[in-house]
Amino acid sequence: GRETFPAPDPFLVMATQNPIESEGTYALPEAQVDRFMLKVLIGYPSAAEEFVVVERQISAAVNTIRVLDPEMLRGFQRETDAVYVDPAVIQYAVRLATATREPAVVGRDDLSRLLTYGASPRASINLVLAARALAFLRGRDYVLPGDVSDLARDVLRHRIVLSYEALAEDLSSDDLLTPIIHAVPVPTAPLHEQRARDQQVRGSVAGAFGAESGGIPAGGTTGNAGTGDETWARPTR
Known part of the structure; x- marks a missing residue:
């Protein structure tokens, strides 16, 4: 229609998808499913978890206290928006x-x-x-490649469409995503460090082979050693 209804701030949409008793319902189009940030799989609870569920159902109601209000949540969102993401991490996400x-x-x-x-x-x-939100929850103000890979399946599983061959072989989205994620190289150093190291290697090789040789000889490569977590923080200017 022509009327716009403002949504509250913060605003969140959660939907459940029951794998059984789906007769009479229709799957969402791929374009609509793509608008959900995550698809989280929730299986059966463990025996210990199920015991707690049953125990709570037969016990007296417990008084709850509010631990978060909308303004606090908006504050957390602003802090999450300030979490630094190195270009190398963005490249990694795009490659996935x-x-x-x-x-x-x-x-x-x-x-x-x-x-x-x-x-x-x-x-x-x-x-x-x-990955930004996960880094914030983990107490960091910068994102690591591991934050991206830890959430990759939740972000990707509802966004890929399997072929009839995959369905005939009874494969799931995760069956295909797992080898793909493992095949994508994980960055070992922030992009600004990679560039600095490449320049340093080129300079040292140029000195060894002579400036006139053009630096790295034909067929030569440069390597990047792994670095500590703290190097992924926002670079100082």
Whole structure:
């Protein structure tokens, strides 16, 4: 219609998807599913967890206290928005998403026949946004590549469309995502450090071979050693 209804701030949409008793319901179109940030799989509770569920149901109601209000939540959102994301981490998120569209790029051409559509650019955006939030919850003001990979399946599983061959083989989205995620190289150093190290290596090699040789000889490569977590923080100017 022509009327716009303002949503409250903060605003969140959660939906449940029951794998059984779906007769008479219709699956959401892929374009609508793509707008959900995460798809989290929730299986059966463990025996200990189920015991607590039953115990709570037969016990007297417990008085609850409010531990969070909307303004506090908005404050957490602002702090999350300030979490630093290195360009190398953004590149990693983009490579994960694009690898679902072109598995051959990461050496998994065998998976191409099992995928009809890969993840859209919304996947790259939400990988970074979700990793930011996870980094904040983990007490950091910067994102690590591990924050991205830890959430990759939750962000990607509802964004890929399996082929009829995959469905015939009873494969799930996670069955395809796991080898793709493992095939995408994880960055070992922030982009600004990689560039600085490359320049340093080129300079040292140029000194060893002579400035006139142009630095690294034909066929030469530069390597980047792993670095500590703290190096992923916002670089100082």
